[in-house]
Amino acid sequence: MAGQRSRRSSEGEPRWERARRDLLEDPVKNANECGFLVSHLEGLVEAVLKNGDDDGNKEEDKGTRSEVVSIVETLQKYFEGVQANEFLRKSESEASAKFLDWNKEQIKVYQRTLRRCCESRYTPAALRAETIFAVLDSIKLEHGKRFQVENLDFILRLVCCGDQLSQLLLEILGSEYFKYADVAYYSMKYLARLCSELKTEEDRQEDAMCNVFDLLRTLTGVVRNFLDADEGKALEEQPCLTRGGAGGEGGEDGEKEDEGDVEDGGEGAEGFRKKLPLYLQEKAMKHKFTQVWLSFLRLNLPAHILKRSLTMLPEEIIPLMTTPILLSDILTNAVDQKGLVGILALHGLFILVVEHGLEYPNFYRKLYNMLTISTFLTKYRAKFYRLVDTFLSTPLIPAYVVAAFIKRFARLAIQAPPHGALLAMTFVFNLVRRHPSCVILLEGKDASDPHPDPYDAAEQDPAKACALESSLWELETLKSHYHHEVQRFVLVFKRDFTKRNKFTEIDIEKFVARSYDETFSRENTKRLKLCGVRLPGKEGQKLF
Structure with missing residues (x-):
């Protein structure tokens, strides 16, 4: 590496350091120093790449990096100064033209050297980062x-x-x-x-x-x-x-691209x-x-x-796309995937349907089939059910489709753990309140009715599930749930839903983030009320 160092002057100052100083003091008079520094930079990079696979001397490598960075900063300032020199750019003399042409050649060599340093696997990471930024800075140096x-x-x-x-x-x-x-x-x-x-x-x-x-x-x-x-x-x-x-x-980069689709300001523009x-x-x-x-x-x-x-x-x-509708094929393919990917893709489709006029008749069918017992046990259940609430918030969904979702949530409430049952019943309550035509589900037969339920839980299309002909007999079953919070929640359905303006929806945030562990911890740490117990007297040693 020492052989790659430039010779020193009589005062002991490195040749490259003196060249840097002279070039910055008078860029035009000392322009030849630019050629020397570019050549010296090439030699330094060659030395780095040649010895890069050896362990080398860390102090020497640090000195080389400092030298490269100093030369790069100097050359960048010099080239930018020449580019900004209005006299040289507007001059029509032959000497000025030759100087600018020579300067462009030096810029090309300088950029080529930087790129070579960047792409080599032997370049130290710190030096590579410095040269990456130097290449980006050199974009200012236009040809x-x-x-x-x-x-x-x-x-x-x-x-x-x-x-x-x-x-x-x-x-x-x-x-x-x-x-x-x-x-x-x-x-x-x-x-x-x-x-x-x-x-x-x-x-x-x-x-x-x-x-x-x-x-x-x-x-x-x-x-x-x-x-x-x-x-x-x-x-x-x-x-x-x-x-x-x-x-x-x-x-412009000189390539033919989509200019035909782009306005140039119009006739009335400035x-x-x-x-x-x-x-x-x-x-x-x-x-x-x-x-x-x-x-x-x-x-x-x-x-x-x-x-x-x-x-x-x-x-x-x-919101930033010119034609968001082009996402429809991508999202349609992604919605068939299980888990969070499917619901996130469905959210994108929902935006396209509501705001951009996409026709996707299977939207609610896809959502309906995503509602399974496993969704209450996944780590992304909070995001999942927040999106479900968004999708079901529109009043434009047909009553028979809403009824199918209500019945699906009611069935899930029976099968789910307590935290899932509370969330499912919240959806049942809110959907009945949003859609007055579904209040009929709260009437009719109960769980003891011998006739079969017309609702077909196995049907994948909510429009064909015959849910509106059924009733919410599941609520009667949930009154006997083993968890006291679920039993108590059923009482909210005694409200008069024909006067829905007198009460609000239940905020799903109360239950959407709850888990089985949290529910168990609550019950385990609950302070129980003390009650007196009569002990047996002296006459008898037994309670009974």
Whole structure:
């Protein structure tokens, strides 16, 4: 490693250190020092990669990292200064043109060196993180008037296809780079492309999906802030990493994409709006957001990632999509899965049906068949039944379908443990109160009636279960329940449901989070009332 160090001056100062100082003092006069520093940076990276598989000297490695970071910071400042020099950019002299061309070549070598350092497995983790951010910073150094998608695509592939993203790296990407509208826009574009490639790749696919999800989750928050005008600046006023920001001419990567579907500001818009790049147009930003999430959700996602993605759909993803109805095929396939995935997918379908006009006639049939005794024993029962309450809150459900749900909950109350029985009876009470036409279920025959119950519990379609012809004889049975809370709860059904405005629904939160262990603990720690016991007198030693 010592052989890679540059020679020192007569005063003992390293050559590269003097070059740094001179370049910062007078960038134009000492521009040749840029070429030296770029070459020196190449040599340092070569040395790191050559000796990276050895244990090496930790102090020496730390010194090399410090040297690389110092040179990178200097070159970044120098290149940005040249880019910002209006005199050089507007000058028509041959010397200025040659200098700018030479400078662009140095930028290319500089970026190529950084990328090589990033992608090598021999690069120390700390140095790799520094060079990743340096590559992202170098996007500012435009080759002309277009966004440097090559560097962004390189970094996204690197962080997605490597080990699982660290929280620190994710936070820095979100706070320091995705805050720029152009970076966020092109990140979504290339993540969508990466998702398409993941369909055919199998190696380390799960880690890549986890990383893509983490990036998409961060980008979702960023895009929501961009499009929420109440929270701050409008989209066209958002900062951009490249020089072609709001009102600029740049911003495109030269590829033909969906420009035909994106408005350019319209004839009545102000002049600068007609020149807005795509990443500063709301419709284009939403289009890319829709595209990347559809590409991701169409992957064969692991269960834990699919759950987290479906959880985000109703409030974070669907409101920002241009055409949420395209999610219908994805959600229809997911709703057939058991457990929390099915109910979360059903929640997404519910949003599409209610707010976006999706026709899904089997919605309540799917929900009806999800209501089983096992749902009272799962760890996600609270979320499950909160969503069930949301789905059944609409007054537009036909009475015969509501009656089937009431009967299903009544049967579950008989079979479930005490905490489940209380929750099931809460649903029965609330549904009867919401739908006056179902009050008839509280009348009619009781459990001792010899005639069979017309309700068909085995029928999978609630519309064909004949529930409205039945009655809630199960309530009479629950009066004899072994748990005193269940017995007492049955008394609430003695209220006059024809005067439902005189009482409110029962809040399901009282019972939705309760478990069998909690119920047992309550009973076990309950303080019992003391009562006197008469002991046998002297005359007799027996009680009887």
